[in-house]
Amino acid sequence: MISIKNLHKSFGDKQVLRGVNIDVEIGSTHCIIGKSGSGKSVLLKHIVGLLKPDKGEIYVDDKEIESLTYKELFEIRKSMGFVFQGAALFDSYNVYENIIIGLYEHGERDTKVLDETAVKVLSSVGLLPNISERETASFQKEWDILKYKKPSDLSGGMRKRVGVARALVGNPKYIFYDEPTTGLDPVTSEQIDDLVKEIGKSLNVTSIVITHDMFSVFRVADRVSMLHDGIVRFEGDVQGLKDSKDEVVSEFIDRFRLEGEFDS
Numbered sequence: 001m002i003s004i005k006n007l008h009k010s011f012g013d014k015q016v017l018r019g020v021n022i023d024v025e026i027g028s029t030h031c032i033i034g035k036s037g038s039g040k041s042v043l044l045k046h047i048v049g050l051l052k053p054d055k056g057e058i059y060v061d062d063k064e065i066e067s068l069t070y071k072e073l074f075e076i077r078k079s080m081g082f083v084f085q086g087a088a089l090f091d092s093y094n095v096y097e098n099i100i101i102g103l104y105e106h107g108e109r110d111t112k113v114l115d116e117t118a119v120k121v122l123s124s125v126g127l128l129p130n131i132s133e134r135e136t137a138s139f140q141k142e143w144d145i146l147k148y149k150k151p152s153d154l155s156g157g158m159r160k161r162v163g164v165a166r167a168l169v170g171n172p173k174y175i176f177y178d179e180p181t182t183g184l185d186p187v188t189s190e191q192i193d194d195l196v197k198e199i200g201k202s203l204n205v206t207s208i209v210i211t212h213d214m215f216s217v218f219r220v221a222d223r224v225s226m227l228h229d230g231i232v233r234f235e236g237d238v239q240g241l242k243d244s245k246d247e248v249v250s251e252f253i254d255r256f257r258l259e260g261e262f263d264s
C-alpha cells in the first residue's frame, strides 16, 4: 500500500502542500482531484521520489521513500509504471521503439525478449488482438503494421494507449496516471477510463489517477481525495463526493451536475 503522511512542500514562500494524508489501498483505483495548481502533480512526484518532502513521509510497501538508498529507490521504482501528462511519446521513434526504450536502456538486447514484451503490453491495452492469437497470420500482420507507426500516425486515444502500454513493460504493481484524459474528446476519454479500469482489474494493478475530469472520476474511482489549499479537503467514495455538503467540494463538481451528466 501507499501511505502519504503529513506531507508538506513549499516552493519559495508558496506553500503547496500543508499536511496531506492519503492512504491508497492495494487493488484500488484512487483518484486525486483538485483544481489546476492545487499540487496534484507535486504530490505524485513525491510518491515516486522525484521531490523530497519538507516535512512528512511517503511509504510504499512500508518502505519510507526518503530513507531509501539510490539502489533501493531504483528497485521500488521498478514496481511503478507512469503515464505522464500528454502522451509523452518520442515523436521520432516508432511504436515499437517507444515501448521498449526503457528495457533497451537497461541493457536488454535480446530481440525475442523485446518483441515478446512489446506484443504483450500492446495486447493488454487493446492495440493488438488478444495475445493468445499471437501465432495467427492476422495477428502478425497487425503487429507488422503497428510496429513501424510513428506517434504522428496515431490518434490521440491510440497514443495514450501506447503510453499506458509503455508503463506496463515492467509488470508494475502500481501505475500512476497524470491527467490521462486531458485533451481527449469525450468518447475517447471514456475509452481510456475503461482501459484504466480494465488494467487495474485484469493485471491486478493499484492505480492512482490524477485528474480534474469529473466524468473520469465517476467512472473509475474506488476512492477519491480532493486537494484544496494544500490539504485533503475531501476523502471518500464517489457517492460521498456527490453527496458532499462541503461548498468547496460541491462547487468543484457543480459544473458537471449542470451539464446533466449525472443525477443525484
Ligand SMILES: Nc1ncnc2c1ncn2[C@@H]1O[C@H](COP(=O)(O)OP(=O)(O)O)[C@@H](O)[C@H]1O
Pocket (backbone or CB within 6 Å): 011, 016, 034, 035, 036, 037, 038, 039, 040, 041, 042, 043
Ligand atoms: N519545481 C517547482 N518549482 C516551483 N514551483 C513549482 C514547482 N512545481 C510545481 N510548482 C508550483 O506548485 C503548484 C502546484 O503545481 P502542480 O502540482 O503542478 O499543480 P496541479 O494540481 O495542476 O498538478 C503550482 O503553483 C506550481 O506553479
Ligand SMILES: [Mg+2]
Pocket (backbone or CB within 6 Å): 040, 041, 042, 178
Ligand atoms: Mg498537474
